Amino acid sequence: MAESLLTIEGLCVRYGGIEAVRSLDMEVATGETVVIVGANGAGKSSVMNAVMGMVPTAEGRMTFDGREVTSMSTADRAKLGIRISPEGRRVFANLTIEENILAGGYTMGAKDREASVAWLFDTFPLLSKRRTARAGTLSGGQQQLVAIARALTARPKLLLLDEPFLGLSPVAIGDTSAAISVVQAQGMAVLISEQMARPALKLASRGYVLRAGALRRSGDVAEIRELALSEDYL
Amino acid sequence: MGEFIQTTIGGLTLGAQYALMALGFSLAFGILRVINFAHGAFYVVGGYLAYWITNEVGLPYVLGVIVAVLGTAAIGYVFELFVIERRIDDHLATIVMTLGASLIGGAAMLSLFGAQAAQFEGGLTGTFRFGGVFVPHARVMIIAVAGLAIAAVYLLLYKTQVGNALRALTDDREMAVAMGMRPKVLFPMAFAIATGLAGLTGALVTPQFSLAPFVGEHVLMISFLAVILGGLGSLPGAVIASVLVGLVEAFVGTYVGGSWAPLILFTGILVLLVARPSGLLGHRTIIDA
Numbered sequence: 338m339a340e341s342l343l344t345i346e347g348l349c350v351r352y353g354g355i356e357a358v359r360s361l362d363m364e365v366a367t368g369e370t371v372v373i374v375g376a377n378g379a380g381k382s383s384v385m386n387a388v389m390g391m392v393p394t395a396e397g398r399m400t401f402d403g404r405e406v407t408s409m410s411t412a413d414r415a416k417l418g419i420r421i422s423p424e425g426r427r428v429f430a431n432l433t434i435e436e437n438i439l440a441g442g443y444t445m446g447a448k449d450r451e452a453s454v455a456w457l458f459d460t461f462p463l464l465s466k467r468r469t470a471r472a473g474t475l476s477g478g479q480q481q482l483v484a485i486a487r488a489l490t491a492r493p494k495l496l497l498l499d500e501p502f503l504g505l506s507p508v509a510i511g512d513t514s515a516a517i518s519v520v521q522a523q524g525m526a527v528l529i530s531e532q533m534a535r536p537a538l539k540l541a542s543r544g545y546v547l548r549a550g551a552l553r554r555s556g557d558v559a560e561i562r563e564l565a566l567s568e569d570y571l
Numbered sequence: 572m573g574e575f576i577q578t579t580i581g582g583l584t585l586g587a588q589y590a591l592m593a594l595g596f597s598l599a600f601g602i603l604r605v606i607n608f609a610h611g612a613f614y615v616v617g618g619y620l621a622y623w624i625t626n627e628v629g630l631p632y633v634l635g636v637i638v639a640v641l642g643t644a645a646i647g648y649v650f651e652l653f654v655i656e657r658r659i660d661d662h663l664a665t666i667v668m669t670l671g672a673s674l675i676g677g678a679a680m681l682s683l684f685g686a687q688a689a690q691f692e693g694g695l696t697g698t699f700r701f702g703g704v705f706v707p708h709a710r711v712m713i714i715a716v717a718g719l720a721i722a723a724v725y726l727l728l729y730k731t732q733v734g735n736a737l738r739a740l741t742d743d744r745e746m747a748v749a750m751g752m753r754p755k756v757l758f759p760m761a762f763a764i765a766t767g768l769a770g771l772t773g774a775l776v777t778p779q780f781s782l783a784p785f786v787g788e789h790v791l792m793i794s795f796l797a798v799i800l801g802g803l804g805s806l807p808g809a810v811i812a813s814v815l816v817g818l819v820e821a822f823v824g825t826y827v828g829g830s831w832a833p834l835i836l837f838t839g840i841l842v843l844l845v846a847r848p849s850g851l852l853g854h855r856t857i858i859d860a
Contacts, residue, residue: 389749391745391749411745411748411749412748412749412751412752412753415748415749415750415751416751420749420750421749423746423749427743427746429738429739429742429743429746429747430742430743431738431741431742432735432738432739432742436735436738436739437739439732439735440735440736440739440747440750440752441750443732443735443736443739443750443751443752444750444751447732450732487750491750491751
């Protein structure tokens with residue numbers, strides 16, 4: 338395995354007295370795609386949000402790109418090269434597609450940002466055609482592409498995709514999968530959380546299965562698929 | 572005809588006043604989610620700063636306006652950074668803080684300049700005359716400067732990366748932060764722009780209308796109504812509604828009688844809001860905001 342990019346040791350996430358994630362160990366290598374599979378409420382989003390710093394780490398340690406990030410702010414983690422396409426997409430509804438993508442490059446210099454936006458519009462012609470449309474007016478599938486593109490502007494080292502296929506039509510699932518393939522071709526590491534694991538498993542090389550906030554199993558995709566099938570996740 | 576044109580100019584002047592106030596108020600509310608009850612106090616402080624520079628220091632009025640804008644923006648910046656920012660997510664706390672700041676601002680002006688209305692001299696004087704129509708220079712200046720300030724805010728918000736970030740923060744603060752935007756840097760700046768607009772309004776219009784320690788309350792109330800009428804969170808809505816309110820106030824004042832203006836205005840707004848609770852251009856009502 339290549340060098341580790343993200344290392345999580347003994348992660349616990351709590352909301353009030355409720356333990357959403359319990360002593361989880363996890364690793365993502367540079368350029369690797371990893372999937373987290375689990376039912377609703379298994380703690381997948383909590384892991385994603387903890388990596389982004391959007392929920393606090395109650396216990397455990399997290400390192401990213403050789404640096405301890407456990408208590409680092411969300412904006413600082415973004416600056417280090419972590420980006421999220423969150424659950425529910427959460428595009429900036431009143432901004433146009435182009436403005437959403439520009440917003441994703443907030444930490445970059447103007448020149449790099451413009452170049453990145455041009456590259457993204459080349460890569461996603463679906464978005465290019467509607468670049469001046471307000472993001473709030475788009476379909477779920479288009480919004481998912483905007484959320485992914487917005488997360489890519491700054492060319493992150495690690496892309497977090499929280500439930501990218503949820504609620505999408507089969508065509509939109511195909512578009513989203515294609516977008517993720519583009520990310521992989523760029524050599525970025527991807528961590529995908531998914532309840533509906535089928536499309537995600539096709540993209541990933543390794544996976545983790547969560548149940549009730551705890552690690553049930555980890556391994557290569559074949560093993561994960563087998564377990565997920567037998568336990569009815571697919 | 573002359574009366575009609577003069578009333579229109581008067582209405583546009585009032586509208587420009589309300590629009591500048593409503594714009595600043597909406598900016599602070601939209602971006603920080605803070606209802607700034609001190610917005611009227613910044614108007615008053617702006618007025619007194621211009622008055623002080625022009626009448627007591629004896630410098631040109633233009634300098635007074637510039638000092639008023641920079642001064643109120645600086646006070647707003649510091650107030651946001653050191654006071655509001657500490658409790659930014661606690662709405663009750665920010666209401667108390669801004670209400671407190673409003674009282675302090677009024678009381679400070681009372682102590683420094685006295686309770687008597689200030690006799691502002693040295694503002695723009697002179698009148699344009701076309702046939703029987705008289706239009707004071709100051710009114711034209713107020714409308715023009717307000718238009719320029721509104722255009723500048725528009726360009727900032729829609730044509731710059733900082734403006735894009737401010738609008739992203741308005742839409743989804745948590746996601747904006749996840750893109751690397753820092754509220755601790757951007758919020759004081761946004762608040763300073765908002766209070767600077769209030770200061771500008773005060774410096775522009777108090778030489779024409781009146782300047783006393785608590786005149787800001789009334790202007791803020793009308794502007795606040797215009798914000799709700801325009802649709803909470805909609806900047807174009809706030810500007811359009813402000814101009815409408817100013818015109819209604821002026822026309823009712825001229826053709827029906829000055830004392831009727833508030834009654835007709837408030838009743839009209841009430842009826843409009845019953846028919847259209849989210850305002851002219853708004854998507855949400857004050858309750859879900």
